Amino acid sequence: FGEKLLDGTSLLLTAGPTQEAIDPVRYISNHSSGKMGFALAAAAVELGATVTLVSGPVHLKTPQGVTRINVESAEQMQQAVMAEVETHQIFIGCAAVADYRLAKIADSKIKKSQEQMTIELVRNPDILAGVASHSARPFTVGFAAETNNVAQYAMDKLQRKNLDMIAANDVSVASQGFNADHNALSVFWQGGHQELATAPKTEIAKQLLTLIAEKYNQQ
């Protein structure tokens, strides 16, 4: 009686952007608000899960019952995730991780002098792919923000990163995805697909977690 879909399940997720320092006062980042990840964390608690949320810098309140770990850079996010991965059964990578970081962070504020300057960037680790290739691999879910060929790119990513499920959204539609309060998702798994029609992120979060719980419990 009163049993919930994710009772007794531990869920780890990432949310928000990462910030890659240039010098002590500057950084490179993106427009991720963290809303989708925080909505997923709140919905997972409602469904009975124990939730750990690794978040980049965002302006959102920690949902009730969620353990939050704050990070700034992709490398910090990876460290936090890898320290938690073995104790969680489901992982959702919802963060908009910066693809590149500075090759070298300046120790002091960079002064303006030349008319042009160049900064060298190096690839960040892929946190999601790292989780998916871990020996104690949780049920691993990724996100894909695409502007075209959404289904094709999402299915490629599912295979390439060895995921159990991927949730793709079309970020070329201004009313959904980045920073918006609504979202629509195309969800793919090995041998299946479902469309979640445009709805508030809180509603989409419940629908996606219901799908995740179904597939996770079938394993």
Ligand code: C5P
């Ligand atoms: O390859 P792409 O960045 O489009 O993949 C998006 C998915 O991978 C998201 O789930 C995102 O959280 C995750 N990701 C990650 N680490 C990166 C890049 C992306 O975990 N360095």
